[in-house]
Amino acid sequence: MQTLYLGCLALGVIFTVVSVLVGDLIGNALHGIFDFVSFDFLNPAVLTGAVTVFGGAGILLTRYSGLEDGAVLALSLLIAAFMAVVLYLAVIKPMDKSEMSTGFSMNDLPGKIGEITVPVPAAGYGEIMVKFGAGNSLHTAASFEHQSLPAGIKVVVVEVREGVAFVSEFEERKGADM
Incomplete structure (x- = not known):
């Protein structure tokens, strides 16, 4: 199980670094290919954050809690879901409404x-x-x-x-x- 948690943590960190470095290039190449998904909650930042938190929580709970694998998995999923909701409500949703264009004709x-x-x-x-x-x-x-x-x-x-x-x-x- 620790391999799963470590993999999720590493995947989240790698995705974050790649998004920061070349996110605009990837976004322009895909150019709205995923616009059919109308759920704001399925934002890549929210999903990546949830996967990363799941991996990190799983590693920490496995090493320091003494809980069984099933309990660690369930608790890691709950923590990841909670943090995804917090990330969405505290960062993504307010930022979505704050975009302002300075362009004019x-x-x-x-x-x-x-x-x-x-x-x-x-x-x-x-x-x-x-x-x-x-x-x-x-x-x-x-x-x-x-x-x-x-x-x-x-x-x-x-x-x-x-x-x-x-x-x-x-x-x-x-x-x-x-």
């Missing part, structure tokens, strides 16, 4: 409010900063109405042409019924 710019960071001359280019999610992005800007716009004022992106955001000064309406 220039087509998303029209209608966004930004701030002039480099003054925009009446006939030329400046720069605006627009907030996307948790980050800011800088874009080349030109005046939509061919008026100079000083740094620090709020603008709204009217349209995007050839990678340039055409902006107009943003005027907040006060007291308007919405």
Whole structure:
């Protein structure tokens, strides 16, 4: 039985090291081949963690507890199942919800409010900063109405042409019924 536990422990450690070193390459090569499995609990990190804990618990219980092989096997399985649930609830599930993309498209710019960071001359280019999610992005800007716009004022992106955001000064309406 100790060979089984040692094998599970070694397999888990090897899988973890390989995942850290070349996990992205393997993931890109397989490209969603296991997406049909819709159980979040069958995450490779959870399964690997359970196998590793099973092996480690089995070795420790065999060496230091004095329990019979059947009891060590059952207790090792319980410990592995418990740790898999803890790993899933404490790490995998919260991380799944915390993913945020910072990607955007220039087509998303029209209608966004930004701030002039480099003054925009009446006939030329400046720069605006627009907030996307948790980050800011800088874009080349030109005046939509061919008026100079000083740094620090709020603008709204009217349209995007050839990678340039055409902006107009943003005027907040006060007291308007919405």
